[in-house]
Amino acid sequence: MKYAIFIALFAVASALPGRVVRSSDDVVPILRSDVVAPSAGGEYSFDVETGDGIVRSESGYGSADNGAVESQGTVSFTHPDGTPFELKFVANAAGYQPESAALPVAPAFPFEIPQFVLDQIAKAAEEDANRSLEQSKGDYVGYE
Numbered sequence: 001m002k003y004a005i006f007i008a009l010f011a012v013a014s015a016l017p018g019r020v021v022r023s024s025d026d027v028v029p030i031l032r033s034d035v036v037a038p039s040a041g042g043e044y045s046f047d048v049e050t051g052d053g054i055v056r057s058e059s060g061y062g063s064a065d066n067g068a069v070e071s072q073g074t075v076s077f078t079h080p081d082g083t084p085f086e087l088k089f090v091a092n093a094a095g096y097q098p099e100s101a102a103l104p105v106a107p108a109f110p111f112e113i114p115q116f117v118l119d120q121i122a123k124a125a126e127e128d129a130n131r132s133l134e135q136s137k138g139d140y141v142g143y144e
Protein backbone atom coordinates (compact mmCIF):
# COMPACT_ATOMS: atom_id res chain seq x y z
CA MET A 1 0.00 0.00 0.00
CA LYS A 2 2.77 2.44 0.97
CA TYR A 3 4.54 1.49 -2.22
CA ALA A 4 1.44 2.26 -4.30
CA ILE A 5 1.11 5.70 -2.65
CA PHE A 6 4.77 6.41 -3.34
CA ILE A 7 4.35 5.46 -7.01
CA ALA A 8 1.25 7.67 -7.28
CA LEU A 9 3.02 10.66 -5.68
CA PHE A 10 6.06 10.13 -7.87
CA ALA A 11 3.83 10.06 -10.97
CA VAL A 12 2.15 13.33 -9.94
CA ALA A 13 5.49 15.00 -9.13
CA SER A 14 6.98 13.83 -12.41
CA ALA A 15 4.08 15.27 -14.36
CA LEU A 16 4.50 18.80 -12.93
CA PRO A 17 5.20 21.25 -15.75
CA GLY A 18 8.71 22.60 -16.20
CA ARG A 19 10.26 19.89 -14.12
CA VAL A 20 13.24 17.99 -15.52
CA VAL A 21 13.26 14.41 -14.36
CA ARG A 22 16.55 12.66 -14.79
CA SER A 23 16.94 8.96 -14.74
CA SER A 24 19.90 7.33 -13.09
CA ASP A 25 21.06 6.27 -16.58
CA ASP A 26 21.63 9.88 -17.69
CA VAL A 27 25.30 10.69 -18.12
CA VAL A 28 26.29 14.19 -17.03
CA PRO A 29 29.51 15.24 -18.78
CA ILE A 30 32.34 16.76 -16.76
CA LEU A 31 33.29 19.95 -18.59
CA ARG A 32 36.19 20.98 -16.38
CA SER A 33 38.05 19.19 -13.61
CA ASP A 34 41.20 20.74 -12.25
CA VAL A 35 42.24 18.86 -9.15
CA VAL A 36 45.36 19.37 -7.06
CA ALA A 37 45.58 16.47 -4.60
CA PRO A 38 46.49 17.32 -1.00
CA SER A 39 50.19 17.93 -0.46
CA ALA A 40 52.02 16.89 2.70
CA GLY A 41 51.11 20.29 4.14
CA GLY A 42 47.44 19.71 3.42
CA GLU A 43 47.26 22.15 0.51
CA TYR A 44 44.68 21.11 -2.09
CA SER A 45 42.28 22.56 -4.62
CA PHE A 46 39.67 21.51 -7.10
CA ASP A 47 37.61 23.28 -9.70
CA VAL A 48 34.88 21.23 -11.35
CA GLU A 49 32.07 22.06 -13.77
CA THR A 50 29.52 19.53 -15.00
CA GLY A 51 27.23 19.60 -18.01
CA ASP A 52 24.16 20.07 -15.83
CA GLY A 53 25.41 23.48 -14.70
CA ILE A 54 27.00 22.61 -11.37
CA VAL A 55 30.20 24.57 -10.69
CA ARG A 56 32.15 23.71 -7.56
CA SER A 57 35.54 25.01 -6.56
CA GLU A 58 37.41 24.76 -3.32
CA SER A 59 40.90 25.18 -2.01
CA GLY A 60 42.48 24.66 1.35
CA TYR A 61 45.65 24.26 3.28
CA GLY A 62 46.82 22.81 6.60
CA SER A 63 46.71 25.32 9.41
CA ALA A 64 50.00 25.89 11.19
CA ASP A 65 48.25 25.92 14.59
CA ASN A 66 46.69 22.51 14.93
CA GLY A 67 47.10 20.72 11.61
CA ALA A 68 43.44 21.23 10.74
CA VAL A 69 42.63 22.09 7.15
CA GLU A 70 41.23 25.52 6.46
CA SER A 71 39.32 25.84 3.25
CA GLN A 72 37.19 28.16 1.16
CA GLY A 73 35.15 27.65 -1.93
CA THR A 74 32.07 28.25 -3.99
CA VAL A 75 29.12 26.20 -5.20
CA SER A 76 26.72 27.25 -7.92
CA PHE A 77 23.95 25.60 -9.89
CA THR A 78 20.50 26.37 -11.26
CA HIS A 79 17.41 25.06 -9.51
CA PRO A 80 14.92 23.12 -11.68
CA ASP A 81 12.65 26.20 -11.69
CA GLY A 82 15.47 28.27 -13.24
CA THR A 83 16.50 30.12 -10.07
CA PRO A 84 20.29 30.41 -9.78
CA PHE A 85 21.95 29.29 -6.55
CA GLU A 86 25.31 30.56 -5.38
CA LEU A 87 27.15 29.94 -2.15
CA LYS A 88 30.57 30.99 -0.91
CA PHE A 89 32.09 29.52 2.21
CA VAL A 90 35.09 29.64 4.47
CA ALA A 91 35.78 26.82 6.91
CA ASN A 92 38.39 27.50 9.57
CA ALA A 93 38.87 27.62 13.33
CA ALA A 94 35.76 29.81 13.53
CA GLY A 95 33.67 27.04 11.93
CA TYR A 96 31.87 26.71 8.62
CA GLN A 97 30.82 30.17 7.43
CA PRO A 98 28.52 30.03 4.41
CA GLU A 99 27.39 33.13 2.55
CA SER A 100 24.49 33.03 0.13
CA ALA A 101 21.42 35.04 -0.69
CA ALA A 102 19.60 31.68 -0.57
CA LEU A 103 20.28 31.14 3.14
CA PRO A 104 17.43 31.99 5.50
CA VAL A 105 17.79 35.12 7.62
CA ALA A 106 16.19 35.32 11.05
CA PRO A 107 13.61 38.10 11.29
CA ALA A 108 14.53 41.14 13.38
CA PHE A 109 13.33 40.86 16.96
CA PRO A 110 9.99 42.73 17.05
CA PHE A 111 10.85 44.99 20.03
CA GLU A 112 13.81 46.17 22.06
CA ILE A 113 14.89 43.68 24.74
CA PRO A 114 14.81 45.35 28.18
CA GLN A 115 18.16 45.57 30.00
CA PHE A 116 16.94 43.49 32.98
CA VAL A 117 16.18 40.63 30.57
CA LEU A 118 19.64 40.91 28.99
CA ASP A 119 21.17 40.93 32.51
CA GLN A 120 19.22 37.79 33.44
CA ILE A 121 20.32 36.02 30.23
CA ALA A 122 23.96 36.95 30.94
CA LYS A 123 23.64 35.71 34.56
CA ALA A 124 22.17 32.40 33.42
CA ALA A 125 25.01 31.96 30.91
CA GLU A 126 27.55 32.71 33.68
CA GLU A 127 25.85 30.16 35.98
CA ASP A 128 25.97 27.55 33.19
CA ALA A 129 29.65 28.31 32.61
CA ASN A 130 30.39 28.07 36.35
CA ARG A 131 28.45 24.80 36.58
CA SER A 132 30.26 23.18 33.66
CA LEU A 133 33.58 24.40 35.07
CA GLU A 134 32.69 22.77 38.42
CA GLN A 135 31.62 19.56 36.65
CA SER A 136 34.81 19.39 34.61
CA LYS A 137 36.83 19.74 37.84
CA GLY A 138 34.78 16.91 39.38
CA ASP A 139 35.22 14.72 36.30
CA TYR A 140 38.96 15.17 36.24
CA VAL A 141 40.68 11.87 36.85
CA GLY A 142 44.30 12.82 36.49
CA TYR A 143 47.56 11.63 37.92
CA GLU A 144 49.70 14.33 39.41
Ligand SMILES: *[C@@H]1O[C@H](CO)[C@@H](O)[C@H](O)[C@H]1NC(C)=O
Binding pocket: 123, 126, 127, 130
Ligand atom coordinates in the same frame (compact mmCIF):
# COMPACT_ATOMS: atom_id res chain seq x y z
C1 LIG B 1 30.66 32.39 38.78
O1 LIG B 1 31.89 32.13 39.41
C2 LIG B 1 32.61 33.30 39.80
C3 LIG B 1 33.95 32.85 40.35
O2 LIG B 1 33.80 31.91 41.36
C4 LIG B 1 31.79 34.08 40.81
O3 LIG B 1 32.47 35.24 41.20
C5 LIG B 1 30.45 34.45 40.20
O4 LIG B 1 29.63 35.08 41.15
C6 LIG B 1 29.75 33.21 39.67
N1 LIG B 1 28.57 33.64 38.96
C7 LIG B 1 27.36 33.18 39.21
C8 LIG B 1 26.25 33.76 38.40
O5 LIG B 1 27.12 32.35 40.06
